[in-house]
Amino acid sequence: MSSTPRILIVEDDRAMRLSLIDLLEASEWCVEALPRAERLADRLEAFQPDVILSDVRMPGMSGLELLDSLDRDLSPPLVLISAHGDIAMAVDAMQRGAYSFVEKPYEPRRLLNILRHAADQHAMRRTTERLKSRLMQLSGLDRVLLGQTRETAALREEVLDLSQSGAAVMLQGETGTGKELVARALHDLGTDGTGPFLALNCAALSVEGFEAEMFGAEGGAKGRLQGADGGTLFLDEICSCPMPVQAKLLRVIEDKQVLPLGAGAAVPLAFRVISATNEDPEQAVREGRLRADLLYRLNTTVIALPTLRQRRDDVMLLAARFLDEFARVYETRVPDLGPEDSAALLAHDWPGNVRELRSVCERRVLSARRGGGSMAQALHRDSLADDVPDTLRAAVAAFERELIAKAITAHEGKMEAVAEALGIGRRTLNEKIVKLGLDKEALL
Template sequence: MTDHPPFSALIVDDDASMRASLLELLEAAGWQARALSRATQVGDALTRWQPDVILSDLRMPGMTGLDLLANLDAVTAPPLVLISAHGDIPLAVQAMQDGAYSFLEKPYEPRRLLTVLRNAAAQARMRRSNARLTARLRQLSGLDRVLLGQSAEVTALRADILDLANTAVPVMILGETGTGKELVARALHDLGAAPDGPFLALNCAALSPETFEAEMFGVAGGAEGRLVAASGGTLFLDEVCACPPAVQAKLLRVLEDNQVLPVGASTPVSVDLRVVSATNEDIDQAVANDRLRQDLLFRLNTIVLTLPPLRARPDDISLLAAHFLGDMARVYEVASPELSAEDLTVLLAHDWPGNVRELRHVCERRVLAARRGGGTMAQALARDAGGEDLPATLREAVAAFERELIAKAIQTHEGRMDAAAEALGIGRRTLNEKIVKLGLDKEALL
């Protein structure tokens, strides 16, 4: 992971001393900053340089801050923060209603100015990051969409799959639970020489020695066995180390002879199967403990693919999360929640013992929470698989629901309390009373 570059700002002010003061303040705080004396110069400047935020005076000759706001592209332009004299507050409020990020009165308080600019810049970067993720997901096709990721490990894995797909060699897939072993097996099948052939996935832990022959080999004069039905396709042996020893011997005979003998039959039936196996166990330890026959292992592991755990590919987490959020949003028919900087911090700090499967479930919980008007990735991670914790009383539940709705409204409207109150359908005074009663920290939300 690389360090984030410093935030950048474009200053627009016709007062030379104010430009110099703002440049000095921002550069001392570690920002990259450039300054212009006229708002009419902004359009050309943005074609050459894309700052995270624009800081502009409200009243300027030629083009005012309001004019500048009207000329900026609402989708692609950086957020605009205005500085205004006290008498210009009605105009500044109008500017915020028209889409400006925020405004500050002169004389500004340096720490407050830096906080507002930092929040605006962080929001702009997250918006651009989400746009890049969306564009990347739209461009994916084929194996890129099946095995999502841009880390070196996943890129190499995709290359291996493409290289092996058209061969008939047995492949063993190693990896922790939830890393996508069956997904890789299906990709080998779908990209192989017989993608229209059957794909038979067997959970070896569920194979019974007593019923194995009848179910898998079939019965003379009766039902066709599953192995015969899968002939011409791929046999996927999942959890192969958990296969009962007696069944391992019978499977080995099928793999060596390419024949099955239905129960009660005297003539074997030929089968043509591409064999792919998978396990989350240490195969050498399984052989040493007599849980996996060594001769069966030698028949299965001509090629071994090892899938990396999610914690080893942190650069893929945001892409996977955006993909799963989009998928789940379509399933539940809601707008896909955007990933905030706080969401990404939480996701990157998690160890992901359940790997990609766990991330998918977390994203589903996040989308379900969005249907109710709230939720964060931290909350989605905190809930166990049994469901979310419920408040003990109805009063606590109502308070928690109000707190979540009000917090979201304040964040959505970026601290504009009149707009938040209108969106909630309550008066400004009622909103203030609820903020105090519920113990909400408005500054912490912004």
């Protein structure tokens, strides 16, 4: 460690406490000592030790009880020291999360080595956490997967950890939880992030003509699957894929090649596979709607996406983000949220999850543009009839503005892809953006 390590000692025996202080200060540690474990919680945040050294048997809270009270994810490592130790106690302490166990009388060099290694491990963990946090900020992951709840933070951590692995990932979650959003985040942060991202709606795949469309034909157009080469193949609604198509997809995933119709040689492909479903895939296998061998190829790692009901504390944060976004799109002010609006949002069950919340916020902005509305009204689709612009020209402009804004967001500002998706030329797209007063940067 480059900086002076910090240690917090908890020892009720005064002579032993002073002995440990002398040893550690002589070894250039920054030391603070307490006679009782109950006082440790008050000093942890203020002192921020790299390691805790605690006696086991003390009046009041014991060292093992102190160990159980600590948050393993946030607290520094705990080393226990005792004159009454035995093998069973040491094993129990380690199983409960202690970094190490030392018997009294201790051997100074061995104790110092254990404490140094524990402090080094804590420093490495903190460095890793800082790097992850910085990577999330640089990649925009904290902006894409917005939220402050434990469930959202855990999802961001999981996406960050799995993005570099290249392993097949299956995303499970209710409709509207953001499965494609997570799939794109895994792709963008991965080693092939600059490669293509091919999304296939498996429920819409046709048995007839599948090979011609997906594999291509000799002397003709390339198959769609070749568009995933060097990037990511995203199979959405995999449980709704027709069974004959499943067999052909399995062969492509296993062999990483396609044979165009009429061709004599296969075309090799390299891609990562990410799949998604809003069903229980095991149940789909039992019902004969999903091949077991395909499932086992796809579910190397599974990410369960939380519902909006599970992350209810994120509702107001997400609503503020969506209201601001749509206010920019429709060139109006952000509606103020009063207590009744907040109550309506928090009381709703959100069966459509984040996607439903986004639509509600869009309806609220459209109502505000006409000088009225509330979140309670926006939660009911019938209010949408009142949001139609007065003139055909205004209606067309509003529709174009919405369509272009959504395309810019979906394609992350890549204007060539936006123009292609909208079926217009790049120059025409630029002219419309200027005419409609769209702010590209505000949408990203």
